[in-house]
Amino acid sequence: MKNVLIAPSILSGNFAAMGEDVLDMARIGADWIHIDVMDGVFVPNLTFGFKMISDLRPISDMFFDAHLMIADPIRYVERFVKSGAQLVSFHYEAEKDIDGALDIIKKSGCKCGLAINPDTPVDVIAPYLHKLDLILVMSVFPGFGGQKFIDGSLERIKQAAELRDKYAPNALVEVDGGVNEGNAADIAAAGADVIVAGNAVFGASDRKKAVDILRKGKNL
Numbered sequence: 001m002k003n004v005l006i007a008p009s010i011l012s013g014n015f016a017a018m019g020e021d022v023l024d025m026a027r028i029g030a031d032w033i034h035i036d037v038m039d040g041v042f043v044p045n046l047t048f049g050f051k052m053i054s055d056l057r058p059i060s061d062m063f064f065d066a067h068l069m070i071a072d073p074i075r076y077v078e079r080f081v082k083s084g085a086q087l088v089s090f091h092y093e094a095e096k097d098i099d100g101a102l103d104i105i106k107k108s109g110c111k112c113g114l115a116i117n118p119d120t121p122v123d124v125i126a127p128y129l130h131k132l133d134l135i136l137v138m139s140v141f142p143g144f145g146g147q148k149f150i151d152g153s154l155e156r157i158k159q160a161a162e163l164r165d166k167y168a169p170n171a172l173v174e175v176d177g178g179v180n181e182g183n184a185a186d187i188a189a190a191g192a193d194v195i196v197a198g199n200a201v202f203g204a205s206d207r208k209k210a211v212d213i214l215r216k217g218k219n220l
Contacts (some may be wrong), residue, residue, distance in 0.1 A: 007032035012198030028208035039070035043143030057084030089113030140177030149178030161191025
């Protein structure tokens, strides 16, 4: 079984000690920090903005993976790049000018990704694959942490990986939602390269062990 990159979602961390949580993720060997940005419009919740990212950036060199769950992301993608994100993903369902938003991110010197909701056909990403560094397959509906992995998501991950292999072999497939030690191996086997985990890491009594289990896809 291949090892995957583990991107703990800071949404499940302690908002009063976010810097400490980022440093802890680096200490225990997590690969990325996943930053769920929600606007209360595209999704029914509010989380972080530019300042949170720019305040965290000086304390860690971890890879910051910003997942924008916001309406009309083209208005803001450049500001998220400037705040310190190294990869910016936005939702297919939230943007009319997908090519334009991707171009802004890439011209800013940042990696770009496109996210799709569980009820969006996977093949909608096909016209944009030549620009993508990452395909983000949502295995829950966006807006809240702690949801259950949706049945049928493994097949969608396989479809995304097949499209990637055919048209964008250097892109990564990321999976976000309901990931835990019981399904991580199946998610990796389906073709995921990056696994986002919230409660499975931040809620664990031994965070390092939780990351190791998710990465290796088996109980240690």
